[in-house]
Amino acid sequence: MRILAIGDINGRPGRRMVETHLPRLILEHRIDFSLANVENAADGFGITPDLTEQLLAHGLDCLTSGNHIYDKQEIIDYLAAQPRLLRPENYPTGAAGSGVYVGATASGTPVAVVNLMGRIFMPPCDDPFRTADRVLDRLSGLARIIIVDMHAEATSEKYAMGYHLTGRVSAVVGTHTHVQTADETILAGGTAYISDLGMTGPYDSVIGIEKSLALKKFLTGMPVRFSVARRDPRLCGVVIEVDDATGKARRIERIQVRPDAADEAGQDDAQSV
Ligand code: FE2
Numbered sequence: 001m002r003i004l005a006i007g008d009i010n011g012r013p014g015r016r017m018v019e020t021h022l023p024r025l026i027l028e029h030r031i032d033f034s035l036a037n038v039e040n041a042a043d044g045f046g047i048t049p050d051l052t053e054q055l056l057a058h059g060l061d062c063l064t065s066g067n068h069i070y071d072k073q074e075i076i077d078y079l080a081a082q083p084r085l086l087r088p089e090n091y092p093t094g095a096a097g098s099g100v101y102v103g104a105t106a107s108g109t110p111v112a113v114v115n116l117m118g119r120i121f122m123p124p125c126d127d128p129f130r131t132a133d134r135v136l137d138r139l140s141g142l143a144r145i146i147i148v149d150m151h152a153e154a155t156s157e158k159y160a161m162g163y164h165l166t167g168r169v170s171a172v173v174g175t176h177t178h179v180q181t182a183d184e185t186i187l188a189g190g191t192a193y194i195s196d197l198g199m200t201g202p203y204d205s206v207i208g209i210e211k212s213l214a215l216k217k218f219l220t221g222m223p224v225r226f227s228v229a230r231r232d233p234r235l236c237g238v239v240i241e242v243d244d245a246t247g248k249a250r251r252i253e254r255i256q257v258r259p260d261a262a263d264e265a266g267q268d269d270a271q272s273v
Contacts (some may be wrong), residue, residue, distance in 0.1 A: 145242050148161070148169050205232075
């Protein structure tokens with residue numbers, strides 16, 4: 001089975017890349033199950049119910065998130081009714097939503113997605129390592145193919161999670177930094193790993209934000225209202241091949257899609273929301 005994991009979708013440029021390129025990627029790579037991190041999909045901050053429905057309609061099977069999941073107030077009630085949109089499982093008890101989804105491919109093979117968040121340079125949350133152990137106990141007998149989105153700032157914490165879970169899950173993919181790393185590998189034990197999938201959004205930016213606004217904040221320390229940049233949109237992620245019978249990863253391939261000139265020109269007219 002082949003799985004497509006897409007990195008952080010940022011604003012309209014990111015959503016447009018998914019809409020334009022996902023159907024072709026699914027066909028070309030013979031994808032059976034796809035997921036994407038969507039916590040920045042609505043103007044760079046959070047996700048709305050409408051955008052969730054749109055992204056699922058484009059062909060994504062599961063959507064993960066992180067520290068921006070609750071940025072849009074209207075997502076809180078929606079989370080209870082939408083099992084395919086996850087928040088980090090190690091949020092404190094009582095947080096709306098769930099961090100675990102068990103779905104299936106078109107041919108009926110169960111696939112589980114687990115969303116975790118790191119603790120280094122991130123908002124306070126529970127221990128992601130012990131949380132992962134408890135989740136894997138719950139998933140025993142439900143799914144052999146398990147994909148973990150480790151939403152974290154520190155590469156060290158992401159590698160630690162990869163080694164903590166190797167042999168027990170099919171893949172650990174990092175998100176949050178918006179910069180794709182070139183360290184994709186199969187860890188001893190059979191778990192596909194990459195420290196960060198990279199951003200699906202505008203690259204002529206400071207990790208998705210309009211450069212002038214990000215610079216103003218760094219240079220003055222004053223509050224600045226951020227907006228998503230527009231130029232140089234790309235789609236980043238990985239394709240992972242997994243043995244259906246064992247859940248072990250066989251192969252991981254990094255992808256980065258850049259649109260042709262016509263697509264990019266169209267982005268100039270796009271609203272940044
Ligand atoms: Fe994040």
